[in-house]
Amino acid sequence: TDLRPLDILSEVVPASGLARGMRVFQVQGVRGFQLAASRPRALGFPASRLFIHCDCFPEEFSIIVTLRVLSVPAKVSTAGRARCGQGPSPMAGLSARALQRNEYIFTLMAEESPSVLVGLRYAPDKLHFLFWSQEQAGGWQTRVTFHNISLSNNQWHTLVLAVSGQSFSLTVDCSIPKDMVVETPFPASLSVKRASFYLGNRRRRKGVFTGLLRQLVLLPGADATPRICTAMNLKEAMLSVPTVLQDVPTKPASNEVLKYPYETDTKVTLGSPPPCTKQEKAQFWFDASQRGLYLCNGSAWISMLEVKQRLDYVEEYQNLVTNSETMGVEVFSIPKVGLFAATANRYTPPGSAIYKWTDGKFVPYQNIPTYQAQSWKYFTIGKKIFLAVANFEQNDRGQEFSVVYKWSRRKEKFVMYQRIPTHSARDWEAFVIEGEAFLAVVNHREGNNHNIDSVIYRWNPRTGLFETNQTIPTSGAYDWEFFTIGPYSFLAVANTFNGTSTKIYSHIYIWLSGSFQLFQSILTFGAADWEVFHIGDRVFLAVANSHSYDSGTAAPSNFYAINSSIYELNITAQMFVKFQDLLTYSALDWEFFSVGDDSFLVVANSFDGFTFSVNSIIYRWQGYEGFVAAHHLPTVGCRDWEAFHTAEGSYLLYSSAKEPLSKVLKLKTT
Numbered sequence: 161t162d163l164r165p166l167d168i169l170s171e172v173v174p175a176s177g178l179a180r181g182m183r184v185f186q187v188q189g190v191r192g193f194q195l196a197a198s199r200p201r202a203l204g205f206p207a208s209r210l211f212i213h214c215d216c217f218p219e220e221f222s223i224i225v226t227l228r229v230l231s232v233p234a235k236v237s238t239a240g241r242a243r244c245g246q247g248p249s250p251m252a253g254l255s256a257r258a259l260q261r262n263e264y265i266f267t268l269m270a271e272e273s274p275s276v277l278v279g280l281r282y283a284p285d286k287l288h289f290l291f292w293s294q295e296q297a298g299g300w301q302t303r304v305t306f307h308n309i310s311l312s313n314n315q316w317h318t319l320v321l322a323v324s325g326q327s328f329s330l331t332v333d334c335s336i337p338k339d340m341v342v343e344t345p346f347p348a349s350l351s352v353k354r355a356s357f358y359l360g361n362r363r364r365r366k367g368v369f370t371g372l373l374r375q376l377v378l379l380p381g382a383d384a385t386p387r388i389c390t391a392m393n394l395k396e397a398m399l400s401v402p403t404v405l406q407d408v409p410t411k412p413a414s415n416e417v418l419k420y421p422y423e424t425d426t427k428v429t430l431g432s433p434p435p436c437t438k439q440e441k442a443q444f445w446f447d448a449s450q451r452g453l454y455l456c457n458g459s460a461w462i463s464m465l466e467v468k469q470r471l472d473y474v475e476e477y478q479n480l481v482t483n484s485e486t487m488g489v490e491v492f493s494i495p496k497v498g499l500f501a502a503t504a505n506r507y508t509p510p511g512s513a514i515y516k517w518t519d520g521k522f523v524p525y526q527n528i529p530t531y532q533a534q535s536w537k538y539f540t541i542g543k544k545i546f547l548a549v550a551n552f553e554q555n556d557r558g559q560e561f562s563v564v565y566k567w568s569r570r571k572e573k574f575v576m577y578q579r580i581p582t583h584s585a586r587d588w589e590a591f592v593i594e595g596e597a598f599l600a601v602v603n604h605r606e607g608n609n610h611n612i613d614s615v616i617y618r619w620n621p622r623t624g625l626f627e628t629n630q631t632i633p634t635s636g637a638y639d640w641e642f643f644t645i646g647p648y649s650f651l652a653v654a655n656t657f658n659g660t661s662t663k664i665y666s667h668i669y670i671w672l673s674g675s676f677q678l679f680q681s682i683l684t685f686g687a688a689d690w691e692v693f694h695i696g697d698r699v700f701l702a703v704a705n706s707h708s709y710d711s712g713t714a715a716p717s718n719f720y721a722i723n724s725s726i727y728e729l730n731i732t733a734q735m736f737v738k739f740q741d742l743l744t745y746s747a748l749d750w751e752f753f754s755v756g757d758d759s760f761l762v763v764a765n766s767f768d769g770f771t772f773s774v775n776s777i778i779y780r781w782q783g784y785e786g787f788v789a790a791h792h793l794p795t796v797g798c799r800d801w802e803a804f805h806t807a808e809g810s811y812l813l814y815s816s817a818k819e820p821l822s823k824v825l826k827l828k829t830t
């Protein structure tokens with residue numbers, strides 16, 4: 161017999177994309193399908209696709225479901241029900257339907273028959289398992305009901321239902337199983353001839369599952385609980401999940417405790433403290449938050465391991481309340497003066513702020529009037545110290561310009577030095593080629609026109625001013641990134657939008673005989689940032705892709721959950737080639753940093769199509785494996801990351817484009 165897991169959910173997802181009536185949503189960093197009620201048959205497939213060798217449903221099996229149930233407001237009047245379907249949010253339309261008492265997670269139904277051969281139905285606080293017994297004339301429906309199953313707390317849950325004869329056992333989130341023995345056994349031979357599976361429905365519009373479904377697997381044979389419940393993160397308790405729902409797994413800091421060998425008939429329970437009575441005697445409980453393993457002695461939990469101090473790799477260090485939402489941050493150090501951070505803030509007044517690192521934290525130092533500032537760039541020319549701001553908006557007199565400030569040693573402040581006319585400027589880049597200083601601005605758009613020139617200015621030592629040296633056509637550009645390889649100088653632009661599409665080429669230019677010339681074009685998706693970095697003698701270039709939109713093609717299931725890519729310079733081919741794709745959520749920035757011998761990349765994930773509260777992720781360089789997710793950081797509308805070091809250690813600073821709060825995180829090293 162074939163004891164492979166049969167992935168029911170994946171069967172409904174064609175290789176070419178999503179079935180009609182399915183959408184991908186991500187909540188709490190985990191993705192699932194939302195199903196539409198309008199075409200229940202579209203969410204079905206013949207059972208013969210799963211049961212290849214025999215038209216029979218297994219006699220013993222487990223069903224594994226990972227889902228998130230839509231919570232129902234405690235009190236909704238009848239009048240309120242009618243209105244709440246009209247809201248603008250995609251979830252609002254669901255609330256009326258969510259009030260239905262019964263929702264099918266899946267059914268298996270014979271053709272032209274309304275009876276359910278096998279089915280799973282959720283009602284608030286109850287889970288019903290349905291099956292059909294054919295032994296007697298006409299057959300009859302049996303319903304096994306598990307009570308006090310509360311799933312509507314806006315969390316993901318994984319259910320394992322194990323069926324064998326008269327015994328039915330349900331485990332929710334790997335807690336202690338609820339066992340039931342019923343009179344009617346599950347049939348030893350249930351024919352599935354001309355039957356079909358239906359996802360989230362019973363071939364009708366009524367009773368469609370309104371929550372999110374992530375995993376639905378049938379495992380013939382044994383009780384899957386021991387196989388499932390070894391995962392430390394319950395959200396990740398899975399056997400099989402459709403490719404489109406897979407994302408970077410949350411990597412536990414250490415799972416050595418769970419490798420602790422345990423007998424097949426002892427059970428390890430995760431989650432909050434379960435009861436410990438005679439029934440639970442000799443069972444283990446793993447306290448995931450404290451990393452403790454406990455044994456129930458019949459009345460109390462006895463600690464089996466020393467509870468280890470939790471080692472936080474990254475810890476919150478300072479909440480930096482900013483003038484307003486912050487687009488970019490720049491950390492720099494002025495010799496003999498100190499370490500500073502400049503935030504590019506949204507509103508005027510008071511404009512943007514400069515903070516000075518004092519007694520181990522950033523404290524306000526200077527405010528500078530800016531106009532929807534997007535970013536700051538610190539640079540020096542000889543002994544002169546400059547800080548340039550990219551202003552996105554006009555000032556109150558309708559003039560539009562960005563400003564270069566110069567550090568005044570006498571005043572110990574930045575003072576206005578040169579105004580440069582710009583068009584919705586996003587970013588400045590400063591660099592030196594053959595001893596000459598340059599400053600490049602990205603102009604994002606002029607009115608509604610995104611296809612405009614960005615400008616490279618050259619420092620004129622005689623006048624002490626920046627003068628136009630070259631213009632380069634860009635499309636809704638967001639970022640310039642300068643880098644050198646050997647004797648060659650490069651400048652990469654991140655193009656975001658050309659007026660109709662975000663799937664456009666971003667370009668890398670090379671400096672040849674006095675100007676930048678096109679070197680390579682790379683297809684990007686609303687590119688917001690280029691980050692160049694070196695590991696050993698290898699050169700990499702990472703793009704942050706923010707948005708996949710094209711007016712000419714069908715909308716994807718999610719505009720924001722898309723790959724951002726890392727390219728590596730291939731010396732022989734003299735071009736950058738794709739090295740690795742990483743799934744990001746409207747990525748706006750990459751920041752490379754190293755600690756000791758280790759190299760890291762942190763991404764600014766800003767939006768998943770659903771919420772701005774998205775985890776940003778630190779990836780660790782693991783050589784052959786490339787970058788591997790090492791730490792998940794909760795962020796809100798994350799816009800920019802900066803890494804910096806002081807004598808006390810290494811830190812990350814992140815800015816939020818959605819709230820006036822930036823955060824300093826400390827990298828804890830062992």
Ligand SMILES: [Ca+2]
Nearest residue numbers: 587639640641
């Ligand atoms: Ca830049």
Ligand SMILES: [Ca+2]
Nearest residue numbers: 689691750751
């Ligand atoms: Ca960057």
Ligand SMILES: [Ca+2]
Nearest residue numbers: 749800801802
């Ligand atoms: Ca950055």
